[in-house]
Amino acid sequence: MLDDLNRLEPFRAEIRSWLAANLPSDWQQGMLGAAEADHVAFQKWWFAKLMEGGYGAPHWPKEWGGSGFSFAEQIVLYEEIARAGAPRLILYFIALHHVLGTLLHWGTEEQRRRHLPAVLAGDEIWCQGFSEPNAGSDLANLRARAERRGDHYVVNGQKTWSSNAHHARYCLLLARTDPDASKTKGISYFILDLQTPGVSLRPIKQMTGASHFNEIFLDDVLIPAENLIGPENGGWAVAQSTLSSERGLSVLELAERMRQGFGLLLDDARKVRSDGRLPYEDDEIRRRLVDVHSRIEALRLLVNQQLTSILKDEAIGVEPSMIKLYYSDLLRDFTELGVAVGGIDAQYLQAVLMGSANETGYWMQDYLYSWAWTISGGSSEIQRNIIAERGLGLPREPQARAA
Amino acid sequence: MDLQLTEEQQALVAALQDIMQDHAELPQERRLSYAWHDAGLQTLLGESGFLDAAREIGPLEAALVVFEAGKGIAALDTIGCGLVAPLLLPDLRIEGPVALVDRRDLGKAIRNLSISGTLLVDCGEDVALLPLAGFAIDSVDSIFAFPYGRFAERPDLSSARRLPGAGAAMRQWWRVGIAAEMAGAADAAIAFTIDYVKQRHVFGRPVGSFQSVQHRLVQRHGWAKSLYYLTMKAAWSGAESDAAIAACFAQTGIQSLMFDLHQFHGGMGVTIEHLLHFWTYRIRALQAEAGGLSASALAIAERRWTEAGSEVDAVPARVAGL
Numbered sequence: 011m012l013d014d015l016n017r018l019e020p021f022r023a024e025i026r027s028w029l030a031a032n033l034p035s036d037w038q039q040g041m042l043g044a045a046e047a048d049h050v051a052f053q054k055w056w057f058a059k060l061m062e063g064g065y066g067a068p069h070w071p072k073e074w075g076g077s078g079f080s081f082a083e084q085i086v087l088y089e090e091i092a093r094a095g096a097p098r099l100i101l102y103f104i105a106l107h108h109v110l111g112t113l114l115h116w117g118t119e120e121q122r123r124r125h126l127p128a129v130l131a132g133d134e135i136w137c138q139g140f141s142e143p144n145a146g147s148d149l150a151n152l153r154a155r156a157e158r159r160g161d162h163y164v165v166n167g168q169k170t171w172s173s174n175a176h177h178a179r180y181c182l183l184l185a186r187t188d189p190d191a192s193k194t195k196g197i198s199y200f201i202l203d204l205q206t207p208g209v210s211l212r213p214i215k216q217m218t219g220a221s222h223f224n225e226i227f228l229d230d231v232l233i234p235a236e237n238l239i240g241p242e243n244g245g246w247a248v249a250q251s252t253l254s255s256e257r258g259l260s261v262l263e264l265a266e267r268m269r270q271g272f273g274l275l276l277d278d279a280r281k282v283r284s285d286g287r288l289p290y291e292d293d294e295i296r297r298r299l300v301d302v303h304s305r306i307e308a309l310r311l312l313v314n315q316q317l318t319s320i321l322k323d324e325a326i327g328v329e330p331s332m333i334k335l336y337y338s339d340l341l342r343d344f345t346e347l348g349v350a351v352g353g354i355d356a357q358y359l360q361a362v363l364m365g366s367a368n369e370t371g372y373w374m375q376d377y378l379y380s381w382a383w384t385i386s387g388g389s390s391e392i393q394r395n396i397i398a399e400r401g402l403g404l405p406r407e408p409q410a411r412a413a
Numbered sequence: 414m415d416l417q418l419t420e421e422q423q424a425l426v427a428a429l430q431d432i433m434q435d436h437a438e439l440p441q442e443r444r445l446s447y448a449w450h451d452a453g454l455q456t457l458l459g460e461s462g463f464l465d466a467a468r469e470i471g472p473l474e475a476a477l478v479v480f481e482a483g484k485g486i487a488a489l490d491t492i493g494c495g496l497v498a499p500l501l502l503p504d505l506r507i508e509g510p511v512a513l514v515d516r517r518d519l520g521k522a523i524r525n526l527s528i529s530g531t532l533l534v535d536c537g538e539d540v541a542l543l544p545l546a547g548f549a550i551d552s553v554d555s556i557f558a559f560p561y562g563r564f565a566e567r568p569d570l571s572s573a574r575r576l577p578g579a580g581a582a583m584r585q586w587w588r589v590g591i592a593a594e595m596a597g598a599a600d601a602a603i604a605f606t607i608d609y610v611k612q613r614h615v616f617g618r619p620v621g622s623f624q625s626v627q628h629r630l631v632q633r634h635g636w637a638k639s640l641y642y643l644t645m646k647a648a649w650s651g652a653e654s655d656a657a658i659a660a661c662f663a664q665t666g667i668q669s670l671m672f673d674l675h676q677f678h679g680g681m682g683v684t685i686e687h688l689l690h691f692w693t694y695r696i697r698a699l700q701a702e703a704g705g706l707s708a709s710a711l712a713i714a715e716r717r718w719t720e721a722g723s724e725v726d727a728v729p730a731r732v733a734g735l
Contacts, residue, residue: 146679148616171680215445217556217685285517294707346668354521354701359447359554374556381675382683389679391625407624 014082014321022086028063029094037097038370043361050177053101053365054132060099065091067130069259070110074122075130081257081321088259092266097365101174103260105129105136108182111255112199116240116248121201125180137178139169139202139226140249146171147392149184150193150246154228156185156200158242162232163187163200169226171386175211176224178204182252183233188243199245201237208232218378220362258316261333264368265313268337268344269306271369275299275344278371279351289351298347305340312336328401331393338383338390341368345380348373416642418477425474429463429481439486445685447556447694450528451487455510458482464491467499472586475499476593476648480641483597486691488559490525492590497533500586501540501579507531512562513587515704516541520567522553524698527562533583534570535703540579541570557698558691584712585653587703588660592644595663595696599637599670602692606630606674613679620677629673636666654716661709664700671697 034040041052060066068084070076079087099106109129113122128134145152154167165185175181181202188196202209208231213221240248279290279299289295316329348369349356356373363370368383370376384390398404418426436454443449458464463482467475479491493511512529516536526532527550534541549565607630610621620626640663647655671693675682678689703709 141680144614146615151616214684215686217683217690219556284520292707342672354518357555357557357701358522359556378556378683381672384672384676385680385683390676391623394625 015086018082018086021083022090025065025087025090026094028065029090029096032059032063033094033096038095038363038366041097041364041366042372044364046177049364050101050135053097053099056097056365057099057102057132061130061132067106069257070106070126070130071114074110074114074126081317084259085262085317088263089266092263092270092367095267095270095367098263098367100365101135101177102129102132104138104174104178104182105134107255107260108138108252109136109180112182112239112248112252115251116199118236120236121239125201134180135174135178136180136182137172137175137204137224139172139175139181139183141171142168143170147389149249150197152184152186152197154183154185155189156187156198156233158187158235161235163198163235163238165200165202165228165231165233167228169228170214171223172226173223175204175226176213176221180204181226182239184245184249187245191243194246196243197245197249198242199239199248200233201239202231202233203237206231206233216378217381218362218375219359257320258313258330258333261330261337262313262317264337265306265309267367268341268369269310271344271367271371272303272306274369274371275302275348275351278348278373283353284355285353287353289353295347295351298343298350302340302344302347305336305343309333309336309340328397331388331396332401334387335390335393335397338380341380341383344369345373345377349377416645421470422474422477425463425466425470426477426481428461429458429478432457432461432463433481433485437486439688439691447554447685447690448558448560449487449691450560451485451489452528454485454487455489455528458489458491459494459509464495465499467496468503472496472500472589472651473645473648476589476644479590479593480597480600480644483594483695484601486601486688488691488695490529492587492594493525493529493531493533496590496593497583497586498531501533501576501583502542512545513583513702516570519564519570522555522561522563524557524559524561524702526550526564527552527560534573535580535583535587536570536575538578538580540576540583541573542576543568543570543573555698556690556694558694559698581653584703584708585656588656588709589644589647591699591702592640592647592656592659592663595667595699596637596640596644598692598696599633599640599667602670602674602689602696603630603634603637605689605692606677610677620679626677630677633670633673636670640666652716654713657709657712657716660703661706661713664706664709667696667700 057066064077065087067076068079068087072078125134140149142152142154156163156165181204183200183202184197186196187198208229210227212225214223214225215221279295282288312333319326352373360372360375362375363372368376399406436451439449463478466478475496478495482489482491490510493513497513498507498511508530510525510529512523512525512532514523514532514534516534530545532543532545534543548568550562551565553561553563555561610626611619613620643659643662647659674689674693678687681687
């Protein structure tokens with residue numbers, strides 16, 4: 011991969027100077043403890059700025075208004091965004107990755123025309139309506155019911171853990187259209203307009219104090235039949251392509267951001283704390299710093315290996331699961347070390363830095379937020395099962411004895 | 414050492430459990446709070462004599478009170494007023510909660526300061542006793558389930574009453590208290606989690622039927638049991654190194670405990686829309702006290718591996734008198 015990237019040094023220099031000229035150096039001050047409305051406004055502004063520079067939709071095809079960057083170019087771009095400590099476009103994540111991947115593969119021309127340009131104009135924030143109170147790790151157990159009546163589907167049910175639904179206009183929704191079919195067979199995939207009557211939201215209070223995600227209640231919600239994506243009862247396959255649309259670039263960005271974040275940790279370890287102690291002189295802290303540092307380097311190599319395989323069009327196996335598991339464990343230990351280095355000063359309840367990386371130097375926030383990573387996007391237990399069964403070829407866990 | 418409780422100790426525990434059972438409910442308006450201090454229960458424990466156990470019966474019984482009260486959902490002070498203060502000041506009866514702090518941390522947020530009438534300050538060699546009436550104390554927002562407060566102005570200790578040479582004893586009983594409350598809270602948090610994984614189903618089975626969950630819960634249970642026994646031994650023996658071992662063991666193991674228990678609550682585990690954090694955040698708060706892990710570990714090394722020989726070989730005076 012290095013050879014490919016070396017050719018792109020001029021491209022890298024262009025991005026770097028663009029970021030230096032356009033990224034407000036004080037954006038973090040503005041977003042620390044920012045009100046939701048200011049957070050949304052800033053995300054919109056930064057996305058528009060990136061679009062103006064040609065970096066907002068790097069992986070989108072040119073015919074749909076994107077930059078059409080090669081995969082190698084995208085790698086360079088994400089490395090530079092992470093290096094610059096730019097905000098994460100978390101409000102646009104679903105729209106830029108999942109909506110694009112899903113509609114290009116399964117959507118109708120009409121659906122693409124209706125939504126893709128609006129996403130790039132910054133007008134459409136999307137969320138995901140997959141998980142339910144009894145369907146998380148076991149997603150195929152979902153119960154939300156969609157019944158066809160004439161030109162519409164009538165949807166009833168409840169969704170949960172829907173990140174940023176309170177800012178979104180549209181939702182990628184999974185609902186059961188055939189209750190008699192086996193678990194994965196009777197599911198369909200819809201575009202849901204969240205302003206439809208019968209949709210209500212309840213924000214969930216996280217341990218960090220923030221409320222990024224929501225419950226969505228659906229009571230006799232009418233979805234026009236033209237909002238079905240893919241075949242009726244074929245939603246499971248559509249969902250698989252949604253979830254595989256990120257192609258390792260998100261985790262590249264996260265790994266590079268963690269590498270930057272390590273600098274914050276090291277700086278704090280070298281600072282005399284208010285009690286006169288210097289964390290860096292503590293042998294235990296030094297040992298843990300070295301441990302985290304070497305694991306970050308290993309993470310970057312794991313990501314590099316996966317990206318190289320993608321560049322070469324090789325089949326991807328369980329690498330995404332391994333990287334997810336590795337990253338979330340490491341993030342937990344990294345941020346725990348941050349809290350330890352920060353001492354009592356780092357223990358207060360802090361404001362949330364909106365749109366930040368997972369390592370902000372506000373260690374208590376980082377630490378609490380890190381716990382979400384071993385759950386969301388497939389829990390660590392599920393990732394281990396996948397690696398054991400598909401990667402190592404181990405037999406499946408025995409089913410529980412009949413109750 | 415007999416690890417079984419005597420009939421009198423069992424009666425003490427049973428009586429306390431009855432009271433705790435009556436206060437096991439979280440008030441509805443506190444459901445989304447980070448902290449819940451039950452002032453009524455605090456007073457009741459004082460009036461019923463449970464916080465006099467150290468003075469009236471002995472440190473082991475006082476540690477049992479801290480342990481049992483630690484299982485409750487409410488934050489209470491039992492370490493300060495039920496264990497440390499009566500053992501340092503057997504002849505002085507102090508009313509209400511007693512906050513504890515290392516002198517170097519006087520300017521920081523102090524656990525229970527906002528509800529206490531007295532502060533004991535670990536000054537290294539000595540201890541300073543500071544009545545809090547007249548001091549301006551700001552309450553501090555924290556996630557750590559205890560009420561925290563901070564002095565508006567750093568207090569001057571020069572006029573405070575000194576307890577010469579009491580520093581080591583303060584740290585010792587503080588550590589026993591930390592270990593006892595962490596053991597109680599861990600016990601309750603594990604029981605709460607076991608209940609949850611039995612009820613919650615995934616892939617058509619209870620979450621708790623998966624071996625990856627079972628094995629880790631068993632490990633955490635074994636840790637909590639070990640902590641309980643180390644704590645009770647430290648309360649019984651009165652040896653400084655036993656106290657440091659119990660605290661060190663407690664402070665080392667909590668990362669796995671916290672993580673697994675929250676992880677087994679799935680997405681709910683990263684919210685405060687359940688009760689788990691009322692125990693786990695208290696555990697997390699206690700991890701950093703009495704010098705934290707680093708100081709406990711050094712205390713063990715100093716006490717156990719000195720040139721003069723090991724403390725284990727000597728029978729502490731307190732035990733010899735039992």
